[in-house]
Amino acid sequence: MYSVLKGFVLMWFLKVTVVMLLILIMSPGVVVGDGFSVTFENPNPCALRGSSVEFRCSYEYPDGEVVNKTSWSKGAIKDGRWTRTELSRLPSYQSRVEYLGDQQHNCSLAIYDLQDNDTGYYYFRLDTHDYGWRSKGSVYLSLAELTASVYPASVRAGGNVTLTCKTSCTLPATIVWFRDGQPVDKAEFHARAEDAGNYSCAIEGQESMRSDPVALDVLYPPVSVLVEVSGPSSLAEGSSVNLSCSSAANPAADSYTWFRRTGSPGSSSLLQVGSGQVLSLPSLEPSHTGHYLCQARNPLGENNSTELLLLVGMTQKLNASVYPASVRAGGNVTLTCKTSYTLPATIVWFRDGQPVDKAEFHARAEDAGNYSCAIEGQESMRSDPVALDVLYPPVSVLVEVSGPSSLAEGSSVNLSCSSAANPAADSYTWFRRTGSPGSSSLLQVGSGQVLSLPSLEPSHTGHYLCQARNPLGENNSTELLLLVGMTQTDRLIILVGIGVKVFAVLVLPVIMAWAWRKDSAADKEESSPTYENISGSKCYGQDSRVIEEETTA
Structure with a gap:
């Protein structure tokens, strides 16, 4: 009995001790946790x-x-x-x-x-x-994981598309979009054919981490319908030719129909002559001559190609003419293209192989060249070229010096003159200005395209210019200053003198006029009467949070 009671007391003592220790540990200010x-x-x-x-x-x-x-x-x-x-x-x-x-x-x-x-x-x-x-x-x-979505995933061209980017948690950030790896400006737009592709989203500043791509399919009727011919469009009787039709469409065109226009290109009289993507004409006859077009169709609609002209049993002869063949710059020019047969067609023009917009224009120097014409759709078969010659007086007259413009006495220098002109300049005259650049006193000092000064003297110092002339007119170069036997100080004195003259002629009168106006204004102000206001008047107005801690010793 004693041993049982002793064990009971001992057990109770241990429990009390443990509880006291726990209370001591958890009490603030007692052990480690206090203040942390x-x-x-x-x-x-x-x-x-x-x-x-x-x-x-x-x-x-x-x-x-x-x-x-x-x-x-x-x-x-x-x-x-x-x-x-x-x-x-x-x-x-x-x-x-x-x-x-x-x-x-x-x-x-x-x-x-x-x-x-x-x-x-x-x-x-x-x-x-x-x-x-x-x-x-x-x-x-x-x-977080970015999830991109496109709505609708398949849309007809012109329809609205909305791009949405979601994350598995809230991210306060700006979303950016990419189509096939290229940036996209807007997340909402009206679909075009070129908008089809794979879209992915990313957070601005973290563009390298993009969502998985999602596809947008843009549906549209056939566009860019094109007819190609397997041989030349001017064909002999009995020969064969294949016309092929292609287009861009989504879904792809599932029907091709061929027509030949029986009248002029502007007429609505179209005769169906075949179907399928390729039209075969195995044995050509003159009756096959005409304008052919292809109509491509898919479930969303249809579209026609431009018309292609086939010429059977005819030798296509286009004759180009330019009137006048030689014209002075600024004059009117008319281009004319004639054929050896009557068959309505649209004519296109080329100058030196490059397309020309208009068949009538005012000539410029750069309009000179060889002109040829062709029938639209048959640009590879052009007329023989005819030349247009544009005449104009000398322009861009330029003087070049063979040495430095500051030369020692006794040395030599050559001045050469060049210009653009048609016909070429046939006369060059050299002048030296005896006064200031603004003076009209020009002294003729030579002629010819090159002016030679074999033994320079101080008297050769001055402003030189070249005048180029052809039968249509003349033009002068800018002036070139030659300084012979002068030191840097001499040149400085000349420049200062010129500056003083410019000041006296241009600036001084402006200053004097301004001073006169100021004095006049002051006189008017002094002569104006002064009034006092003697009447009285009055003016009246109109989530952070603190986390729990546990302590360990």
Whole structure:
């Protein structure tokens, strides 16, 4: 009986001791937990796979304590128990984690290149000389996934399309879109044929991490219907030719019908002559001559090709003419194309092989060249070229000097003159200005395309110009200044003198006129009467949160 009572007392004593110890540990200000706390700015962050995330946090600790270590851990169930493992010990986090805080109050952490297994709970711990403390609360990181959608996925050209990008969590960010890898301006638009493709979305600033692509299919009737001929369009009787038809359409054209126009191109009299993508004419006759067109059709509609002219048993002879064949710049020019047969067609023109917009125009120097005509749709078969000659007086008259423009006495220099003109300039005259550049006193000093000055003297100093002439007129070059036997000081004096003359002639009169107007205004002001207002008048107007902590010694 005594031993049972002794055991009972001992058991009661142990229970009381344990309870007292627990109360002592949990009571504030008694053991390690007093004064320790951590604050997570965002305890539930969400980020994209492949991006980075920052856990911003701060911590407090009792006065007098010195923090000598901080660390972050990740929680996970291991062997049936919830355990925390420091990130520095997890190989998958190597070189992807950066502690942004310090050992004062900042405990922020960054994780880069986020991966699927980074999802979970993260805890903060700090150690002082006497204690180790870890947060009971945690940061839970979840990873977002971008999901792109296109509505409708299949749309007729002209219909409205809306692009939507969703994530598995809320991300305050701007969404950007790509079609086949190229940026897209708008998430809502009216569909065009070229809008078809694969669309993906991303967050602005993280464009490399895009959603899986989704397709947009744009449906439209046949467009760009084109007829091609297997041989020349001028064909001998009995020969054969194949005409093939192609188009862009979605869905693809499922019907091709061939027509020959029995009248003029503007007439509605079309004769059906075949069907299928290829029209075969195995034995040509003159009756096959005419304008052919192809009509392509799909469930959404139909469209016609441009008309192709076939000439059977005829030698197509186009005669181009230019009137006048030689014209002065600014004069009217008319291009005319005639055929050896009567068959309505649209004529197109070329100058030196390049298309010409108009058959009538005012001639410019650059309009000179060889002109040829062709029937639209038969551009490869052109007329023989005819020339247009555009006449104009000398332009772009240019003087070049064979040496520097500042020359020593006794040296030599050649001045050469060139110009653009048609006919070419047949006369060149050289002048030296004896006064200032604005003076009309020009002294003729030579003729010919080159002016030679074999033994320079100071008297040769001056402004030289060349006048080029042809039967249509003349034009002058800009003036070239030659300085013979002058030092830098002499040239400076000349320039200063010219500046003084310009000032006296142009600027001084303006200053004097301004001063006169100012004086006149002052006189008027002084002569104006002064009035006093002697009547009286009056004027009247009209989520951060603090996480719980647990302590460990």
